Amino acid sequence: MTVRAKICGLNDPVAVAAAVRHGAAFVGFVFYPPSPRNVSPDEAAALAGGVTGGVQKVGLFVDPEDALIAAVLEKLSLDYIQLHGTESPERVREIKAKFGLPVLKAIKIDSLASLDEIARYENVADMLLFDAKEPKNKADALPGGNGLAFDWQLLAGIRIATPWMLAGGLDAGNVAEAVRISGTRIVDTSSGVEFAPGRKNPAAIEAFLKAVAAIETK
Template sequence: MQPGRTRTKICGITRPEDAVAAAAAGADAIGLVFYEPSPRCVSLEQARAIADAVPAFVTLTGLFVNPDRMLVEQVLSRVPLDLLQFHGDESPGFCDQFHRRWIKAIRVRARDDVEQGFKCWRRASGLLVDAYDPQRYGGTGQCFDWSVIPEQRPMPLILAGGLDASNVAEAIRQVRPWGVDVSGGVEASDNPGGASSGDTGKATKKGIKDAAKITEFLSEVNRVNQAD
């Protein structure tokens, strides 16, 4: 499925003001992480406060990594999620039991990973492709070889992994994804002078977004969309 325009998701939101900034800049979706090892994990109270700040027509997404069923149900009972994102080794049957639309994230090393992903997760609303790391389920801040992504896609493909304002335009031109997903690439820097989103080697404040970087990222996405 080819996009009419590239959709955008700002993931790892931990504060209501960051959700408001993402929506104001034009993000289609925001992501909340419910995975305790992640520095971007939010409590139910944080998640509810963020959800209350999200305006209409912005998709509120909950990210889980190998959760038990009770955790997902507990979150759904407290937070009005529109979409679930499973980022671990969950089975298709597990993902499909919550009566919510869901997307599946996979870690990519080769074309076969993506092709198998389309076959295995055919009931998903989209397949998110991320960089492979044997120790981490995403959030690596690393790109992967986009050329391994097949052109034939039976469902929406969402590109993640190491995206920021310096490379998202080229990523869209090359991959033509349904959507792009960014987290670390729009986070505030520990550098007091402020680092641009394209700077490398600068520590970021994980979970704390930079409104200017969000705007710059989305502007780059829109620039490519308008050019098409």
């Protein structure tokens, strides 16, 4: 079975081109001003012009107001709305109904107890994303993209009705092991393919996607 990959936090055309050229299944644009990867709706629309070949476009939002989502959708089409904050299941349903798009909901993991959140969202969101919970002792921690991994063994053998992807500290060097341990069939990286926060490295994008393509799964 093929493992698919999402490259998130894209904010320049060279990185977008690298992601598309080397086989990303999804590309993500961040609409969250505190993030170094944040883009405006106009910037994202320009970048989306380089997304071809059936690659799906994901817009990442953190506890967004409807007005922000609407402003983005006025400028470009999205295949998924990614919610990476503390959105409740009711808010997920509301956004799906209002904007008519599938929702990818992030669940933050730091222990076995974190998996209890799955039951709240698996029949509400169209896809789930498991990411490392932001550290409480880090003043500048973001809701995602902190380059931190969690214990992938927590997901081993898990049965979830909803499709899901794995994020958190993934790069070309560890993605095969992450897939082997967790059993995921979709992986997501942002900081793992950067020179520095918010500065994507096209060579690292290529290496990550080649590493994913080389994974052999049953």
